[in-house]
Amino acid sequence: MKNYNRKQNLKKSYQGIIDFSNKKDPIISCEKIDHIIKLKSAVINYIHGDVVEFEILSRKRKGFYLANIIGLLKREKKEYVGIIQINKNFAFAVLDERKIQTDIFIPSTNIGLAKDGDKVVVKIVDWKKQDLSPIGIIKKVLGKPGEHETEIDSILSKNNVNISFPSDVLEYTNSISEVISKDEIEKRRDFRECLTFTIDPTNAKDFDDALSFRKINKDKFEIGIHIADVSHYVTPGTLLDKEAYNRATSIYLVDRVIPMLPEKLSNKVCSLRPNEEKLTFSTVIVVDKKGDIQDYWFGRTVINSNYRFSYQEAQEILDNKTNEISDKVSLTGKKYTIKEEVVEAILVMDEIAKKTRQSREKQGSINFNKKEVFFQLNEKKEPTAVLLKESKDANKLIEEFMLIANKKVAELFTEIKKQKYIYRVHDLPDNEKLKSLKYIIKSFGYTLDLSSSKGISKSLNNLLNQIKGKEEQNLIESLVLRSMSKAEYSTNNIGHYGLAFVNYTHFTSPIRRYPDVLVHRLLQDILDKKYGKLDKSLQKKATHCSDQENIAVKAERESIKYMQIKYMQNKIGETFKGIISGVSDWGIYVELEENKCEGMVYVKDIKDDKYYYNLEEAALIGKQNKKKYQLGDNINVEVKNADLVKKHLDFIII
DSSP states (O other): OOOOSSOOOOSOOOOOOOOOTTSSOOEETTEEEEEEEEEEEOOSSTTTTEEEEEEEEEEEETSSSEEEEEEEEOOOOOOOEEEEEEEEEEEEEESSSSOOOOOEEGGGGGGGGGTTTTTEEEEEEOOOOOOOOOOOEEEEEEEEEOOOHHHHHHHHHHHTTTOOOOOOHHHHHTSOOOOOOOOOOOSSETTTTTTTEEEOOTTTOOEEEEEEEEEEEEEEEEEEEEEEEEHSSTTTSSSSHHHHHHHHHEOOSSOEOOOOOIIIIIIIIOOOOTTSSSEEEEEEEETTTTOOOEEEEEEEEEEEEEEEEEEHHHHHHHHHOOOOEEEETTTTOOOOOHHHHHHHHHHHHHHHHHHHHHHHHHHTOOOOOOOEEEEEEEEOOOOOEEEEEEOOOOHHHHHHHHHHHHHHHHHHHOOOOOOOOOEBBOOOOOHHHHHHHHHHHHHTTOOOSSSSHHHHHHHHHHHHHTTTTTEEEEEHHHHHHHHSOOOESSSSOOBTTTTTTTSSOOSOOOBBHHHHHHHHHHHHHHHEEEETTTTTHHHHHHHHHHHHHHHHHHHHHHHHHHHHHHHHGGGGGGGGEEEEEEEEEEEEEEETTTOEEEOOOOEEGGOSSEEEEETTTEEETTTTTTOETTTTTTEEEEEEEEETTTTTTEEOOO
16 A cells, blocks of 8 residues: 655665646656655656656755656657648647647658648657757648547547557457357356346447346345356457457447457457357356345356346336336337346346445445436537436446456455456555545535545545535545546455455456456466466556556547537537636636536636635635635636637636
8 A cells, every 4th residue: 555654765766757747847756756756957858758767866845856867768659649730841740738848840751641730640750869849750640620530530549549450350350150069058057048138328239247137035046147258259369369458448439439359259249149149257146135145156157148128228127116118218219018027136136236235335335426428429420418427226236246246256366376366456545635635625514534544435425425416516526536546457456445345356347358358267267276377477467458448548538528529619608507626827627517518717718807826725816806716616607619629618707
């Protein structure tokens, strides 16, 4: 766990990452040094994210170190996205990323087919010490700024995401047989005659998981958590395996999915589609109505799903306790009837899920209810509405059983200590961020107990329960999330703080997550008693998967931001209720109540006084009128501008 109070053991040189988030005052982040590291002199020849070697020059009284960069160890990346500005004999690429401090100089010989004003991918080929700008070459022309495909391609290119699969990988995938042999079925536990169903989003195509249900007696049930057996088809060392590892995760943008696996596998062969025999890897539990697990089993299975439900259909069953699915929620648009045994299964599972959820909360599991946005798109992929996702009991039912499977597998890993395993870990929250959170929520009338780790989790859950349904809910939940450490993959099992689990891994989504594929292989090794197969590169693989996950999250957020701005383009001049979600010396961020779109009111656009930023109060304060614009304040704004190129949404106060 992190230790923020220990004295620093200073060495001659360190390795760190340069951070230009604050353009005027760049810093270096270093795992071995807990305090802020500022740079003694101006920085050139470096880009945000570069790995550098540096030396500590002195320790300042204000709690930060002063450092000097010795040299570059690794360039964060070499290809960037920007807009090309062509002059007579040369050009410059003005980069999209605000944290990048420099344009890229492009000699006329390196411009290629790009035209002035095009959005391009540019590669850095040289950067001499005396030059303010690196030299680059145009690698790809993306199109005209602001156009839909151009901006989506920009997001993907910026994050180094491969859209298409190499031809040799597709050729290998096409050679995989869709037919399940009798020999393979005979090796597995057969659940084809057992009641089985999937519950997924309406537009889902890759069905990772299915649940089976068998009543043992009135108080005891066998529930199978069946996961697509991707590791049966994706075998180590193959072209397909290497490609899946490189991608490590599927990326879900607003208007498309960039899958980890080719479509033949993700949407067909591995996907647990209804009324099709499928190979699965399963956690089977025997559980009572109280949620107490009395027995469990792991192994490879074969299933034939009887039903494919959407979350809306499953929720209607839970709400109405009926076997009739209305035409309002039906996937086919037509009313239909299901068997009574299915209704009983879903109701019993819901009851068990609620009991296990309550148990988690008592142990300190933090349960977020943050509303996420989703978009209605027309045939041109333009947003026609921004809606809010709400996690209901049907969603939570699936979530709980997936958590059970992941937890049980991790517990087995911990029990069998003969080799390394991959865990999903979550460190303690950052103490300084929690203190900041405590200070901010005080203005809303809430408080936090920071006296112990258990006290923190209990206090956070109380806070999250208190804000349900209130105007400030989304804002405070966002602030709580920001105070949390990032979950990641590791061979070092430090537990999962957010879930209050001592042991946790990812087993349930191998179609879209490579760590789950690795976990399936590791679990099979245990079942086959093939111990001691020590994979020395397992931590490296875990780190790579964490890094790719972060890239995916970033791309997904950028896609949402782009679509929000695109949606608001038609709302120029309209007024909205909002809440102040951030304050800085250049303005206030406002999140709209109706659709959670976030934009900015610049200080220069607040005309009634001259405002200055007060850090302690997280507020802009008028010099004459003493008026405050503070984090969490309700505010009415008018949409001033929605810039798709700069990704800016600008408001003015009304």
